Amino acid sequence: MSDNPRMPGHPSDIPSSRSSEGSSGSVPSGPSGYNHNIPSPPSPGPPSGNSQTRNIIIGAIATIFASTIVYYLTQYVNNRKSSEAASYPEKKEATTNAWRRYVTIDNIYYKNILSLSNDKELLKNLDNYEAETSAETDNFIKDAETLIKEKNIDKTFVAMVNRRLKRERESRDIAAKYYDTLNSIKRSDLSDEEKAKKSIAETTVFFQYAKTLFERAATEIEDLTKTLTETYATPFNPYDVMIYADYKKNISQPEAYTDEGEADSAANNIESIEAKKLVGNWDDRGNTISLQKNGNMSYRLNSGDTATGKWKIANNKLKIDALSSVTKLKTTWFFNLSNITSNSFTMKLSTQPFDVYNLVRVKNN
Numbered sequence: 001m002s003d004n005p006r007m008p009g010h011p012s013d014i015p016s017s018r019s020s021e022g023s024s025g026s027v028p029s030g031p032s033g034y035n036h037n038i039p040s041p042p043s044p045g046p047p048s049g050n051s052q053t054r055n056i057i058i059g060a061i062a063t064i065f066a067s068t069i070v071y072y073l074t075q076y077v078n079n080r081k082s083s084e085a086a087s088y089p090e091k092k093e094a095t096t097n098a099w100r101r102y103v104t105i106d107n108i109y110y111k112n113i114l115s116l117s118n119d120k121e122l123l124k125n126l127d128n129y130e131a132e133t134s135a136e137t138d139n140f141i142k143d144a145e146t147l148i149k150e151k152n153i154d155k156t157f158v159a160m161v162n163r164r165l166k167r168e169r170e171s172r173d174i175a176a177k178y179y180d181t182l183n184s185i186k187r188s189d190l191s192d193e194e195k196a197k198k199s200i201a202e203t204t205v206f207f208q209y210a211k212t213l214f215e216r217a218a219t220e221i222e223d224l225t226k227t228l229t230e231t232y233a234t235p236f237n238p239y240d241v242m243i244y245a246d247y248k249k250n251i252s253q254p255e256a257y258t259d260e261g262e263a264d265s266a267a268n269n270i271e272s273i274e275a276k277k278l279v280g281n282w283d284d285r286g287n288t289i290s291l292q293k294n295g296n297m298s299y300r301l302n303s304g305d306t307a308t309g310k311w312k313i314a315n316n317k318l319k320i321d322a323l324s325s326v327t328k329l330k331t332t333w334f335f336n337l338s339n340i341t342s343n344s345f346t347m348k349l350s351t352q353p354f355d356v357y358n359l360v361r362v363k364n365n
Contacts (some may be wrong), residue, residue, distance in 0.1 A: 002361055062344030086152040092232045093270045094152035101147055102161065109140040110242045116353060130179045137172045141165055154231070159222045164217060171213055178206045185203065207351075211332070217246035275313045277340055282359035289359065297322070313337075318347055 022317040085096070113136055116122060122129050144165055146283075148158045185198045221244045225236040238244045281290045290298040297311040297320060306357045309322035309330070335347035348354060 090152045091154060092234070094150065095154040095157055095228060095232065095234075096234060098147060098150060098153045098157060098195055098218045099236055101143070102157075105140060105143045105147065107242045109136060112136045124181045126182055130176060134172055134176070137168055142166055154228060156227055156231075157224060160220050164222065167213055167216070171210070174206075174209065178202060193304050197305065200301075200303050200324070202307045204331055208329060208331060210351075214243070214247060277342060278313065278318070278337075280347065281362040282345075283362050284357045284359050287357060289357075290360070319348065 037252050114130050115134070116129065119129075122132065144161050148161050149152060180265050182199055184233045185195050185202070188195065190198070220240075221238045221241050225238040228236040239248070276293075278291050279293045280287065286302045287300070289297065290309050291297050295310050295312065296308070297306045298306070299322070300306045306325045307322035308319060310320045311321075318337055320332070320333045320335070321330065323330045334350040337345060338346055339358075344359060346356065346358050348356045
């Protein structure tokens, strides 16, 4: 018998629960029906190390098995939901809401860029101007990317936004290169005249590229809104987007003069009168421009750049198609007109860098 009352004694101290073959003795019988072959109860002592390891392994396997089942059930349910195409009303609502938010995002971006371009103090430092405009581009890209991740938006709409985002990234890099080039020219040992010529050449190429982006963006918006309007039988108005409205305003101008110098429309008397007032030779501190009645024009700038081409006017805007002697490129410019008198007027470039010319008539020519 063990000296410790809490511990079992030696197995030999426990009476056998079964008869031993060859033993002369017998186990006393208990109550009727009692099974004398029931094994002894387990020892109350701690389980062995093997039992603990086995229990841990079994528990871990059970946990992993349960987690795996939950995972695959969740995946099955989610895949089933995602494979179910959105209904027409769901797509219409999602696309309509996405379009409204896109208009807001695009217009904020456009207005902020225009505001920065009108900041004369900021324009004096190209590095700061580039940093500000680049930050606005990054904000637009981030907002647009978040927008098109929403569910059930029309795929055509998503594709258009993705194309726009790709061009914005490309234009950001091209603009950075353009500003670096201007800074290099500014720091060079070239004469002021040569610096001006090179700067004008770089600027003309860059704005020609920007004009192409402007046109492509407007065309895509027009095509998209037409498709969405037809698909969902609800109006998607391209004129809600400011960049499109400005583009159409610039290209949809009735011509005041034909090549023969005659008015296109007798009904547009105001534009015809203003056009006649602009005919002549003009000067702004050495920058000269000649607007002829037959629609021909020429200019010479202090920088040394000269050009010849055509001019037309409508809606108080002066349109000039000119071939630069420096860049050898044909460029179209639009100028807002103001302060028109018989001997002077002001014209301001309608896009950045928004150059302003206060012109005075040159007499005796």
